[in-house]
Amino acid sequence: MSEHADQILPHGRVLRYPFLERANHWLAAISYIYLLLTGLAFWSPWLFWLAWLMGGAQISRTLHPWVGLFFFYAVMRMYGYWAPQMHTAEVDRQWWRSLNHYIQNEDDKMPPAGRYNAGQKALFWSFFYGAIVLLLTGIVLWLPEYIPWNLRWLRYLCVFLHPVAALFTIANFMIHIYMSVFAERGAFDSVIHGDVSLEFAKRYHPGWYAELIRRREAAASRK
């Protein structure tokens, strides 16, 4: 039986991320971590040792752009999978207003988030736009010798924008790792095995949970 998103599984579990979405997530994750470590090596002399850790600075310089292409490809795939679910709804505006409750783990005081809460949507869009800026500026940094002298302003622009965009994604990345690995138990599992418990859905995505139950009941009544 082929799997599909939101499929209710035995033992009170639901499929949140089908195989291709998971595989794509890990393509993005592994390439991003490589880009992060090699990028940080070029960012500061204090972190240049990271380049040696990653196989040498010359190799890092050569591979960083190519891995960047894989990362960009994965983010665009994510856009295809998830963009329709990432548009801001009224509940997201309420979510941002209740952010302090979210930070203090008072999730019962939060407005009912859907399949993705407002923070996850912000993460998605920041990586989507971040990846575009990183690609465009990265191409210029990749091949500086092809930029003629009278277009040098392009190099000046990109040499500044590339780290700005990278820092912007790093901020989001740190929160993403923290939330998925440390704060919400079950989240990290879901991006490996694909499923979450219905309790997880009810707890963190009540809007999504309600939708799942409604659909299950509708399906049951059709029988």
Added chain:
Amino acid sequence: MSQEILRVQKISGHAGSVPGEDTQRQYTVCKLIDTTTCIGCKACEVACMEWNDLPFGETVFDNTYQTMPETRWNYWNLILFNEHEREDGTLMWLMRKNQCMHCADPGCLAACPSDGAIIQYTNGIVDFQQEKCIGCGYCITGCPFNIPKFNKETKRVYKCTLCTDRVSQGLEPACIKSCPTGCLHFGSKDDMKFLAEQRAKQLRDHYNFPNAGVYDPPGVGGTGVIYVLHDAKQPELYGGLPKDPSIPLSVKLWKGPLKWLGNLAMVGGLIGLFVHYLRYGPKDREVEVKEPHEGAQP
């Protein structure tokens, strides 16, 4: 000029201080190019290639005497020709020997991320160490004079070394040695500056060049290569010599405030998340804490 081994003063992409910095004083060396006595013979171009054993590439003919449009990774010394028509309709044939300017405040070195790939000796020479170059090309962006050139095969960047090998042995650079008119001089920065000012005064007082002057741009902290120009107010006429060069603003912002803000934000973020974990912990912790309690309740 020193007879001793060159000592390093600045290192690119280097964390911490420079070993041996300021332990010994060395003269700041300087090359003086008097454009008013250059005849465009290109002896310096040939001498540069010969001494540095550079493979010769194809020249480009574009209806001037210029060998090629700009310097290359294997052509570090290029005379730029410009036929300039003055206000009174007379012709001036301007020739400028173009090469690395050996800035006191080098943009290439500031932009370079690789530890020790670009160094500045205490005598002021800025030199690329190709074995440590990672080929990122940031130096190309940092340089206001369009000097560092990328070799697509070796993936390294090259430029004039001011013949560090010769200078460290007490010799003058190869270009200086080859000049037949004496328009090239080499010595300490103070001596060259004095000589240049003297020549500029001569041009102003006796040769009807009221704007004659010395090109030693302060925007890059002064340069290890200085020019005497007939018209110091229009350096652009000499093959696009920038009037007021400096390290590009975006490079300064990137290597200055952005780096510190970014580092602060990243370290602050890590600390913030760690403190959050200690203070509030994971979101479903109360489930673990409550459940055994609930089971224990009667």
